[in-house]
Each structure stands twice: as structure tokens, then as C-alpha cells.
Amino acid sequence: MSARRSLLDSIGATGTAIFLGAVGIAIFLSIWTIASHSLDSAVLLPPPLTVLQTYGGLIADGSLAQDVRASIVRVFGGFLIASSTAVPLALLLAYSRILRGLVMPLIALIRPIPPIAWIPLAILWMGLGDPPSYFITAIAAFFPIFLNAFAGGASLQDEHVNAARSLGATPFALLKTVMLPSALPMIVTGLRIGLGQAWMAVVTAELVAAQSGLGYMIQISRLNLETARVLVGMTVIGLLGAVMIGLIGVFERRVIVPWHYPR
Amino acid sequence: MSGRERQARTDLGRIEAEHVSIRLGYGAEAFEAVQDVSFAIEPGELVCLIGPSGCGKSTLLGALAGHIATSAGKLHVDGAPVAGPHPDRGIVFQHHTLFPWKSARDNVAFGPKMRGIGKVERRRQADEILELVGLADFAGRYPKQLSGGMQQRVEIARVLVNKPRLLLMDEPFGALDALTRIKMQELLLDIWTRVRTTVVFVTHDIDEALFLADRIIVMSPRPGRILEVIRVPFARPRATEIVATPEFGQLKRHCLELLHVRSDSAPLTRLSPLGFDTGQGG
Ligand SMILES: Nc1ncnc2c1ncn2[C@@H]1O[C@H](COP(=O)(O)OP(=O)(O)OP(=O)(O)O)[C@@H](O)[C@H]1O
Ligand SMILES: [Mg+2]
Numbered sequence: 001m002s003a004r005r006s007l008l009d010s011i012g013a014t015g016t017a018i019f020l021g022a023v024g025i026a027i028f029l030s031i032w033t034i035a036s037h038s039l040d041s042a043v044l045l046p047p048p049l050t051v052l053q054t055y056g057g058l059i060a061d062g063s064l065a066q067d068v069r070a071s072i073v074r075v076f077g078g079f080l081i082a083s084s085t086a087v088p089l090a091l092l093l094a095y096s097r098i099l100r101g102l103v104m105p106l107i108a109l110i111r112p113i114p115p116i117a118w119i120p121l122a123i124l125w126m127g128l129g130d131p132p133s134y135f136i137t138a139i140a141a142f143f144p145i146f147l148n149a150f151a152g153g154a155s156l157q158d159e160h161v162n163a164a165r166s167l168g169a170t171p172f173a174l175l176k177t178v179m180l181p182s183a184l185p186m187i188v189t190g191l192r193i194g195l196g197q198a199w200m201a202v203v204t205a206e207l208v209a210a211q212s213g214l215g216y217m218i219q220i221s222r223l224n225l226e227t228a229r230v231l232v233g234m235t236v237i238g239l240l241g242a243v244m245i246g247l248i249g250v251f252e253r254r255v256i257v258p259w260h261y262p263r
Numbered sequence: 264m265s266g267r268e269r270q271a272r273t274d275l276g277r278i279e280a281e282h283v284s285i286r287l288g289y290g291a292e293a294f295e296a297v298q299d300v301s302f303a304i305e306p307g308e309l310v311c312l313i314g315p316s317g318c319g320k321s322t323l324l325g326a327l328a329g330h331i332a333t334s335a336g337k338l339h340v341d342g343a344p345v346a347g348p349h350p351d352r353g354i355v356f357q358h359h360t361l362f363p364w365k366s367a368r369d370n371v372a373f374g375p376k377m378r379g380i381g382k383v384e385r386r387r388q389a390d391e392i393l394e395l396v397g398l399a400d401f402a403g404r405y406p407k408q409l410s411g412g413m414q415q416r417v418e419i420a421r422v423l424v425n426k427p428r429l430l431l432m433d434e435p436f437g438a439l440d441a442l443t444r445i446k447m448q449e450l451l452l453d454i455w456t457r458v459r460t461t462v463v464f465v466t467h468d469i470d471e472a473l474f475l476a477d478r479i480i481v482m483s484p485r486p487g488r489i490l491e492v493i494r495v496p497f498a499r500p501r502a503t504e505i506v507a508t509p510e511f512g513q514l515k516r517h518c519l520e521l522l523h524v525r526s527d528s529a530p531l532t533r534l535s536p537l538g539f540d541t542g543q544g545g
Contacts, residue, residue: 165348166353166422167422168349170377177373182362257364259365259366259407
């Protein structure tokens with residue numbers, strides 16, 4: 001007991017986190033291995049080692065990279081569409097009472113519709129291929145970005161506005177130098193959630209409406225009963241999603257709103 | 264600062280209020296927060312505004328800043344009616360209004376930036392004023408990294424950098440502990456003797472008003488009217504020891520009587536005719 005504690009102490013906080021995380025994953029992989037051996041079926045649950053070998057094959061023939069690229073392009077396409085519309089709209093609505101009254105009820109009605117329910121319309125309007133996936137990822141990312149940016153814009157304090165006006169700020173300067181930065185922490189939170197949502201939605205869209213990408217790859221592999229490939233697709237999605245969201249977090253602390261996290 | 268320079272600056276910053284009333288709220292909710300107020304403040308004078316909570320001190324100050332419109336009467340600064348906010352009439356609030364996303368230096372440089380002054384020059388101006396308030400070493404810090412008293416000093420610097428004719432202060436030291444508050448009062452007087460500008464200073468604290476002011480305007484409960492204007496005779500520069508003099512005690516008692524508070528009862532900040540007295544004293 002005391003020996004273990006001194007081991008954790010000696011590697012520091014970051015080391016401890018990495019060590020514990022690795023142990024957790026190792027335990028998970030052992031359970032997986034045992035389970036797959038007792039099931040003894042490559043279709044129901046192939047062991048991690050087989051999945052790893054499948055990784056090797058898919059990386060070697062370049063098909064994994066292709067699918068990853070297709071999905072990432074769609075995620076960022078939809079994410080860009082969503083953020084470039086949601087942020088200005090949200091700030092405008094936070095600023096204008098009339099616009100808010102006009103648009104908010106509409107948003108409240110559309111928001112509960114899950115992205116997947118838009119797929120039939122998207123296919124009808126745009127056919128199969130890339131466009132419906134952009135549309136679906138954009139829908140998925142839009143609402144978290146919009147709602148957070150709106151909350152950020154609405155939380156602008158009267159005192160900040162009055163102070164800025166007394167210091168000589170024009171209305172435009174007010175929007176740019178006071179409203180935008182004061183909403184920024186919440187906007188970034190929205191972007192982070194929106195990116196996660198877009199990443200989940202792209203797989204959904206590709207399962208149904210696309211002919212490439214990780215979702216498509218999972219779907220085809222399922223039809224071919226190549227469960228190891230399905231697991232490759234799933235784990236890649238998990239890994240890449242975690243990395244992206246982590247990167248946004250770093251970007252947020254270092255570049256976008258460092259004042260929010262003083263050292 | 265030489266006598267002649269002071270002379271030149273003190274020409275500006277005259278306030279004239281004649282029969283000023285201010286209505287707040289809309290429709291049936293509307294009421295008169297300030298009623299038929301008349302006073303004049305000379306350039307370079309330091310005047311404190313005291314009165315019970317909710318009597319319209321902040322409202323009157325907001326009208327001087329140009330954030331709130333008057334509904335009747337004439338409110339002039341240097342002969343021109345107040346129409347909207349202007350950097351000539353700087354205002355400092357009790358609660359921190361520094362932009363948290365800007366460093367102390369860039370907060371202070373905000374006014375010059377709005378006037379289109381280049382980055383190098385406005386930062387130089389900011390550093391100069393930060394030096395004046397004793398924060399030269401903290402220019403690069405974000406507001407969150409500064410203590411309450413330091414933040415208030417940055418607020419003052421941010422207003423002073425615009426060389427305002429009026430320095431309007433709404434309970435600027437109300438949230439500070441007693442010691443820091445006294446230091447800030449001394450600092451304010453020190454700055455005010457070097458940068459002569461008209462100061463209108465709202466406070467709950469009679470001691471603070473007597474220590475700082477040339478004159479004290481005492482207001483009645485809502486709707487705010489002027490009960491009395493008291494001249495404070497203490498010679499300057501003032502030291503905190505004046506608090507112990509009999510004259511000080513006499514004036515304080517007089518203020519307390521005006522505000523319907525006996526001097527042996529609870530502190531003024533706790534007493535409110537409107538009942539806003541729950542635990543927000545100080
Ligand atoms: N925007 C507003 N709309 C309606 N009523 C308001 C508004 N702002 C303030 N009031 C009311 O107007 C009256 C005067 O308010 P004001 O803030 O000027 O008082 P004050 O003297 O500064 O009080 P305190 O000492 O507590 O700061 C108060 O009764 C307050 O409740
Ligand atoms: Mg007030």
C-alpha cells in the first residue's frame with residue numbers, strides 16, 4: 001500500500017494520470033481478450049490482436065487513410081458551415097430584441113429534431129454522396145454552437161457596455177471589441193461541443209447516405225460480416241474524436257481565451 | 264504641476280443642474296427617481312453625494328455620464344447640455360467593469376484606441392497613467408490576476424488616460440476592505456491634486472465623504488431631492504487624523520441627523536427606507 005503510493009508520488013501528477021489511464025485500458029483489453037476467447041467467434045467479437053492486425057492491413061493498403069480523410073473533410077465542412085452561420089446569428093439575436101422575438105420560437109421548434117431525422121430530406125434534396133453529409137454534420141453542430149454563442153452574447157454586462165461607451169466606443173466598436181470577446185469563452189465551448197456532435201453525426205450520415213468515409217466502411221464491413229473491420233472503424237472514430245476535442249481545448253487555453261485561464 | 268497649468272485645466276469641468284428630474288421605468292411602472300434637483304459644481308471641485316440606498320445617487324451620476332436621460336430641467340457641463348456618454352466625462356463604478364480579456368495596460372489603452380491613437384503611443388500613455396496609480400509593475404496582468412484594490416486603480420487609470428473634465432465615481436471603494444479603502448482615498452486625493460479635475464463621488468460612507476470632499480450633497484430618500492449642501496472646511500492636504508477632531512464629529516453627527524440616523528445606532532449602510540438592507544452593507 002505505502003509502496004504503491006510512493007511509486008505514484010515519484011512520477012508526479014501527469015505521470016500518475018497517464019499511468020492510471022494505461023492501466024485502465026490494459027484491464028479493458030484483457031477483459032475483451034478473455035471474452036472473445038470464450039465466445040470463440042470472429043464475427044461476434046474478434047480479439048484485440050486480430051483487430052490490431054486488421055489495422056495493419058488497412059493502413060498498409062491505404063484504405064483506412066482514405067476513409068479517415070473523407071470523414072474528416074465532411075466533419076470540418078459541416079462544422080465550418082455551422083459555426084460561420086451560428087455565431088453571427090446568435091450574437092445578432094443577443095443584440096436585437098426584435099430579431100430575437102422573430103427567430104427564437106423557430107429555433108425552439110427545430111432544435112429537438114435529431115440530425116438523423118433530416119437524412120431522408122437531405123437525400124431527396126441532394127442525392128447520395130458528399131452534400132447530405134455536410135448538411136447533416138452542419139445541422140448537428142449548429143445548435144450547440146448557436147445556443148452557447150447566444151448565451152455568451154446575452155451575458156454581456158450593462159456595466160461593460162456603459163464603461164466602453166463612456167470611453168468613446170461606437171456601436172460597431174462595441175460589437176467587435178466588447179460583445180465578441182466577452183462572448184468568446186462560451187463561443188469556444190459551443191465550438192467544442194459542436195465539433196463532437198458533428199463527428200458523431202458524420203458517421204450516422206455515412207452509414208446511410210454516403211459512399212466513402214468511416215461510417216460507410218463500418219456499414220460495408222458489417223454486411224460482409226468483417227467484424228474486425230467494424231471495430232477498426234469504431235476505435236478510429238473514438239481516437240480521432242478524443243484527439244480533436246483535446247486539441248480544441250489546448251487551442252482555447254493557449255490562443256483564444258488565455259485570459260480566462262490565468263496562470 | 265505648475266500653478267499656471269493648473270489654472271488652465273481648472274477652467275473646464277463646471278456642472279450646472281437646474282430643476283433636474285429623472286424618470287425611470289416604463290409605462291405604469293415609471294417613477295421619478297430624482298426630483299427637481301438643482302446644484303452647481305465648480306471646475307476642479309471634489310463633491311461627494313450621499314443619501315439613503317435607492318435615493319437616486321447612481322441615477323444622477325448616470326445622467327451626468329450620459330447613460331441615463333433626464334426628463335426635465337437643465338443639466339449642463341461647461342455650458343453644453345449632456346447628450347450621451349463622452350470620454351470627457353469618465354465614470355468609475357463599484358463593481359469591476361474592467362474588460363477581463365484585456366491586460367491592465369490594454370484596458371487603460373482602450374480609450375486612446377477608440378480615439379484612433381496608434382498602438383505604441385497608446386501603450387505609452389497607458390503605462391504613464393498606470394505609473395501614476397502605482398501599478399507600473401502590473402501592466403501586463405489580466406484583471407483576474409489583480410486584487411480588488413488594484414483593479415479599482417486600473418479603473419481609475421482607464422478613465423484618467425482620457426484627461427476627463429469630470430471624474431464620476433459611484434461607490435468606487437465600497438467593495439474594498441477598510442485598510443485598502445483608506446489607502447485608495449489617500450491615493451485619490453493625491454492624484455486629484457496632481458491632475459485637477461472635477462470629481463463627483465457617490466458614497467454610503469459619511470467618514471469617506473468628510474475626508475474627501477470640498478462639499479457634500481445630501482439627498483433625501485426616493486424620490487431623490489437635495490436636503491442640504493454641506494461645506495467641509497478641513498484644510499488640505501488632509502491626513503486621516505482629522506477623523507479624530509471635534510469638528511469632524513460634529514459634521515458627522517449633522518449628516519447622520521439629516522439621514523434620520525442617530526449616531527449610536529447601526530451604520531448607515533444597513534439602514535434603508537426601501538428595505539434593501541439585507542446583508543449588503545458596505
Ligand atoms: N433601470 C431601472 N429601472 C427601474 N428602476 C430603477 C432602475 N435603476 C434603478 N432603479 C430604481 O431607482 C431608484 C434609484 O436607484 P439608484 O441606483 O440611483 O439608487 P442609489 O441611490 O444609487 O442607491 P444605492 O445607494 O443602493 O446604490 C431605486 O429605487 C432603484 O430601485
Ligand atoms: Mg448606487
